[in-house]
Amino acid sequence: MKQTKYILLFLITIPLYLFAEENIPDTLAIDTISIESLELVPLQAADSTADIDTDEIPTGYRIDTIGLSDIEIRWFNQALQWLDTTDCVAVPDTATLPDSVYKARLQALPCVIELPYNERVRAFIVRYVKRNPKQVARLMRMGEYYFPMFEEALGRYQLPYELKYLPVIESALNPMARSHMGAAGLWQFMPGTGKLYGLEINSLVDERMDPVRSTEAACRFLSNMYAIYGDWNLVIAAYNCGGGNVNKAIRRAGGKRDFWSIYPYLPRETRNYVPIFIAANYAMNYGEEHGICKAPIDRTMVTDTIRTTQRMHLQQAADNLGIEMSELRRLNPQYSRDVLPGGSSYALVLPAEKVGLFIDLQDSIMAYKADSLINNRRAEIDLAKVTSISGAYRINGVTYYTIKNGDSLSTIAKKFHCSVKQLKQWNGLTSDVIRAGKKLKICK
Numbered sequence: 001m002k003q004t005k006y007i008l009l010f011l012i013t014i015p016l017y018l019f020a021e022e023n024i025p026d027t028l029a030i031d032t033i034s035i036e037s038l039e040l041v042p043l044q045a046a047d048s049t050a051d052i053d054t055d056e057i058p059t060g061y062r063i064d065t066i067g068l069s070d071i072e073i074r075w076f077n078q079a080l081q082w083l084d085t086t087d088c089v090a091v092p093d094t095a096t097l098p099d100s101v102y103k104a105r106l107q108a109l110p111c112v113i114e115l116p117y118n119e120r121v122r123a124f125i126v127r128y129v130k131r132n133p134k135q136v137a138r139l140m141r142m143g144e145y146y147f148p149m150f151e152e153a154l155g156r157y158q159l160p161y162e163l164k165y166l167p168v169i170e171s172a173l174n175p176m177a178r179s180h181m182g183a184a185g186l187w188q189f190m191p192g193t194g195k196l197y198g199l200e201i202n203s204l205v206d207e208r209m210d211p212v213r214s215t216e217a218a219c220r221f222l223s224n225m226y227a228i229y230g231d232w233n234l235v236i237a238a239y240n241c242g243g244g245n246v247n248k249a250i251r252r253a254g255g256k257r258d259f260w261s262i263y264p265y266l267p268r269e270t271r272n273y274v275p276i277f278i279a280a281n282y283a284m285n286y287g288e289e290h291g292i293c294k295a296p297i298d299r300t301m302v303t304d305t306i307r308t309t310q311r312m313h314l315q316q317a318a319d320n321l322g323i324e325m326s327e328l329r330r331l332n333p334q335y336s337r338d339v340l341p342g343g344s345s346y347a348l349v350l351p352a353e354k355v356g357l358f359i360d361l362q363d364s365i366m367a368y369k370a371d372s373l374i375n376n377r378r379a380e381i382d383l384a385k386v387t388s389i390s391g392a393y394r395i396n397g398v399t400y401y402t403i404k405n406g407d408s409l410s411t412i413a414k415k416f417h418c419s420v421k422q423l424k425q426w427n428g429l430t431s432d433v434i435r436a437g438k439k440l441k442i443c444k
Contacts, residue, residue, distance in 0.1 A: 099117065099122065102117055102121075102122060102125060102282070103117040105282065105285075105286055105289075106121075106278065106281070106282060109162075109281060109285055111160065111161075111162045111281070112160040112162070112232070113160050113162050113163070113232040113233065113236075114232070114233060115162075115278045115281055115282075116260070116278070117278075118275070120271075120272065120275040121275045121278045121279055121282075123275075124272070124275050124276045124278075124279035125279045125282050125283065127279070128279055128280070128282070128283035129282075129283055129286075129287060129290040129292065130290070133287075133290070133291070133292045134295070135172075136283050136284075136287050136292050137287070137292050137293060137294060137295040138295045139168055139172065139173060139283075139284065140284060140287055140292070140294045140295070141294040141295040141296075142173045143164075143168070143173065143284060144294070146164075146167070146173055146186070146211070147164050149211065149212070149215060150163075150164035150167070150215055151164060153215045153216060153218075153219045154219060156219070157219040157220070157222075157223050159219060159222055159223065159226075160232065162281055163222060165277065165280045165281050165284055166187065166218070166236070166239065166277065167186040167187055167188075168280045168284065169273075169276050169277060169280050170183075170186070170187060170188040171185065171186050171187070171188055173186065174186070175209050175210075175211050175214075175333045176209060176330075176333045183208075184206060184208040184209060185206075185208035185209045185210075185214045186211055186214055186215070187208070187214050187215065187217070187218040189208045189214060189217065189218075191208075193221065194207070194208045194214075194217060197217035197220050197221055198217060198220075199213055199214065199217050200213075203336070203337065204335065204336065204337050204339045204340075204341045205334055205335060205336070205341060205346075206334055206336045207334050208334075209333040209334040209336070210333070210334040210347075213334070221239075222235060222239070225238050225239070225243065228243065229246070229257065230257070231257060231258065231259070233258075233259035233260075233274050234246055234257065234258075234259055234262075236259075236273065236274055236277055237259055237266060237270050237273060237274055239273075240269065240270045240273040241266065241267050241269070241270040241273075245266065245267055245270065246262070246266070248265070249262035249265035249266045250262055252265040253265055259274055301351055302351070302352040302353075303331065303349050303350065303351055303352055304349075304350060304351075304352040304355045305347050305348065305349050305350075306347075306348055306350065306355060306358065306359075307345045307346065307347050307348070308340060308342070308345070308346060308348060309342055309343060309344065309345050309346070310340075310342050310366055311339070311340060311341060311342030311343070311374050312339070312340050312342070312348075312365070312366055312374065313338055313339050313340075313369075313373040313374050314328050314329065314332065314335060314338040314339070314340075315338060315369070315373055316365050316366065316368045316369065316370075316373060316374075317348070317350070317358065317365055319368065319369075320361055320364065320365045320368055321350070321354045321357055321358060321361075321365075322354075323350070323351065323354060325338075327351075328350075331349040331350070331351075332347075332348060332349055339374065382395055382396045382397075383395070387399060389401065389415055389416070391404060392442075397443075398441055398442070398443055399416065399441070399442040399443075399444075400439050400440070400441060400442075401415075401416070401439065401440045401442060402437065402438075402439055403434050403435065403436050403437065403438050403439070403440060404436055405436045407434065407436070408432070408434070409423050409424070409429075409432050409434060412440065416442045416444070418442060418444060420432070422444075423440060423442070426440075426441045426442065426443045427440050427441055
């Protein structure tokens, strides 16, 4: 067991990790990724048949709870139950601003990625700041805890910091978000892409839900895509619909490699994706100018992370440390069945005040209900073996004999060198009457 040497500030129900050297995977060489492979495993498939009105957010863009799945809405109700905007003194902006104000504000942002203004961008800005101010307030508050983590990783990969707003439109900063297409986590990786970038995805672990690991994978993906396209808006478009669709749009546009030039040839969903990204940058930076304050929060939580190579169930830690399972699951969303597989080193995030107790009780925690929670899998099976006596086979130390016409308990006892009394005890018999076709157990 290894305890990390950092303490993490946790202010909602989602762990904000600080980085340790051991948590950073090796960088994937750019030349190992081809556009063909990216086409096969796009992050999110586009719906090229969906009609999208100028003032309508397509399903999949999680700007607010409209269009969210039941699971995601429950997450808003549960994980955001501490975020109450009723005491916010700011009044939502209802004034109609001239285009020149939006344009000037976007141009004033210290960004590497171009954030141009047009009627599509305006429609999504209005959707953010006027129609859904409470959701923006929540995202602004949650961003205080996720954005520093995103920025640290983006900085290491020399990527634009404004890419930190991709998870805003992908998952509403919900690490447990799942789309109907099968994408999951803050960055909404599809399983194939996640595995391509080193994320562990199996029946027990889904590192797409791990904020640290998925952010690392997203940075590597974005770096590789930029090496291919050399234009950030094209990279953002490819993030949504896959490199194959972007390549087709470039060819149909006569080879032009600019998002707004290939715009008519992209899937309808992707045409809105870059404008929504620009609008998210605006809303996160200028929410206060529209009377939106960050959602308040009732309490803070300091967390710490330890690593273990032992197989364990979250219920073992919850019961012994006095932690609600719902809280432990939110702290460790990557363990889809509440089990740390063991064998390799896996992170376990706990409230900081519980870490010392976990170390003291480690042996008893691992032993607690181990048979029912984690040891209920047979490591080896004895195959049934036919014995020399016709109609008998042996498995796991017990011989099973099928009674034939003319058999009696005494003749069977002689065959297996035991007594009639033993046969009756092993099989719960109260009389000497037996019937052909029934099985007897010989436990010797």
